[in-house]
Amino acid sequence: VFGRAASGRGLLNLRYVMTGAERSDRCLFIASDRPKDLMIQAASIGFDLKKAQKAGSVRLMRIPPMLNLQSMGDDAVAKALWDLVALVRKEKPDRIVINDFMPFVMFRSFDRFRMEFVRMLEQFDSLDSTAILALPEPANQQSRRVIEFMASQMTGSMHIEVSDDDKGSTERKLTLIPH
Numbered sequence: 001v002f003g004r005a006a007s008g009r010g011l012l013n014l015r016y017v018m019t020g021a022e023r024s025d026r027c028l029f030i031a032s033d034r035p036k037d038l039m040i041q042a043a044s045i046g047f048d049l050k051k052a053q054k055a056g057s058v059r060l061m062r063i064p065p066m067l068n069l070q071s072m073g074d075d076a077v078a079k080a081l082w083d084l085v086a087l088v089r090k091e092k093p094d095r096i097v098i099n100d101f102m103p104f105v106m107f108r109s110f111d112r113f114r115m116e117f118v119r120m121l122e123q124f125d126s127l128d129s130t131a132i133l134a135l136p137e138p139a140n141q142q143s144r145r146v147i148e149f150m151a152s153q154m155t156g157s158m159h160i161e162v163s164d165d166d167k168g169s170t171e172r173k174l175t176l177i178p179h
Contacts, residue, residue, distance in 0.1 A: 002147055003160030004137045008172050011045055012160065013097045013132055014038070018047040020095040021057040028091050030061045030084070031099035059091060063103075074112045080104060081116055085123045093129055101133040105146050114149055121153055155179055 003009050013029070020027040031038060038060065042049035052058040063084075081104045088096055098104075107113035124131055133154075138144040151157040161173040 001132055001158045001160065002135045002137060003172075004162055007137075007160040007162050009134045009160055010041055010099055012158070012174075013099055013134055014042045014047055014049070015045055016132055017049075017058055017095060017097055018042070018045065018052075021047075021052040021055075024057060025094035026056075026092070027052075027058045027095040027097070028061065028088065028093035029058060029097045029099065030063060030087075031097075032063050033099065035060050035062065059093070061087065074107045074109055077104065077107050078112070078116050081120060085120055088129070089123060089127065092127055096124070096129050096131040098131070098133050101135050105135070105150075110142075110145065110149075113146065117150065118153060151177060152179060 001009050001012060010031075010033070017027045017029050029038070033041075039049045049058065049060075053060060084098070084104060105113060105117070107116070133150070135143075135147060135150075138147050147157070156176060156178040159175040159177065161175070163169050163171060163173070
């Protein structure tokens with residue numbers, strides 16, 4: 001899922017988890033947001049996230065807002081990605097949401113990113129989980145290339161667009177892009 005800030009990516013992801021909780025799926029929601037902030041956002045769509053968490057259908061994992069891993073080198077980004085994979089493999093959820101996947105694509109080498117991303121997907125595939133990875137709207141050619149590659153490796157992607165004509169509108173355009 002990708003789109004601009006305040007486009008509704010986080011709410012879409014919470015709705016996905018809400019549906020999973022209603023179906024008794026095990027859901028893992030990984031975000032840099034504070035759990036209290038997520039609960040407020042979830043309440044805005046009628047989802048009692050705290051109740052779902054207490055019932056055991058949703059597990060919230062907070063990743064502290066990350067340093068710029070890119071400045072630490074590709075090995076640091078790869079280590080962070082593999083720590084994430086280890087967490088997901090330990091939890092074995094039916095549904096995975098990584099509400100901000102951006103820190104995990106910050107490789108200096110595009111070839112290294114591609115290799116590590118495909119390895120990550122292979123690890124997720126063996127779990128029989130469905131994953132949503134959220135990213136901001138691509139701001140430059142390099143980030144467009146990252147999103148295009150990710151989309152080519154996954155079942156599909158969703159693009160959320162906000163109307164430039166009416167800044168106050170809550171209307172969004174959701175484009176489903178199958179692979």
